[in-house]
Amino acid sequence: MKNLYITLGFMLATVAVTAQTRETERADKLFARMEYVDAAKEYLDVKKKDDYVKKQLAETYYNLFNSKEAIKWYADVTKTPQDAETYYKYAQMLKAEGKYEESNVQMQKFASLAPGDQRAKSFLQDPNYLPKLRSQAKLFDEKKLDINDEKYGSFGGVLTNDNTFYFTSSRNTARKTYGADEQPYLDIYTATYNANGTFSEPVPLSDVNSKWHEGTVAVTADGSTMY
Structure with a gap:
């Protein structure tokens, strides 16, 4: 039994x-x-x-x-x-x-x-x-940039000496979505930082972007090399 x-x-x-x-x-x-x-x-x-x-x-x-x-x-x-x-x-x-x-x-x-x-x-x-850390005095003030997208993430901005601004974003809705978060694959975008504090319309960096994710970038001081 x-x-x-x-x-x-x-x-x-x-x-x-x-x-x-x-x-x-x-x-x-x-x-x-x-x-x-x-x-x-x-x-x-x-x-x-x-x-x-x-x-x-x-x-x-x-x-x-x-x-x-x-x-x-x-x-x-x-x-x-x-x-x-x-x-x-x-x-x-x-x-x-x-x-x-x-x-x-x-x-x-x-x-x-x-x-x-x-x-x-x-x-x-x-x-x-x-x-x-949070109780310490602020060292910087943050503000929302006019190139931000309400729906899709943007991050990793780099401003070069010639006022070219590079950043990573998932805003390209023509791209296939990534299964982890249902957002389009990340691309590198570029815009020009104007003297009045605004930015030109961002455009994808076509000679760098691939069909997969592109990460954040680093640019040498002379602007000649991107990593």
Whole structure:
């Protein structure tokens, strides 16, 4: 009889794992391909969200840097003991939302599980470094530039000595979208910085851009070489 119970229990567990695998198969493939936007949709569609699905949702939103949704799922996942990296990622999402004290609680858990990790050592040396930095007087004033796009990201601006401005952007809607964030692949754009503080209309740098992502650029002082 004991052997019967053990066998039956094993069979039921196998059936449950198989059903869960089938239910998350598409989401798992999308996650593995870093197509996080679509992966999140698939995981959300799973009717019975067990610990595996909840953690996958937390990880997916972490990779999308959707801190609010990531916090929601990490909070649920960490009701049971987790690995060190999970606590670290949860802490980063809390920090992104300005929840520094809560972030420190998770970092303490991370540090206790991974005391040799340099991130843990740096945290323990100065747990409140970020609030200290934020309390310092501003060294610069920021303002929204007229070349920014409301919908698509732009970053990594470089202004050369001849007032040529280079930056990276995903605004080219004619491009194929990247599965990780459903934004077009990144291109390098250029514009001229005018004497009145405005910029000319940005244009893609066609002799540099490829069909894949183009990263941020660095330009030598004489403007002759781009890296």
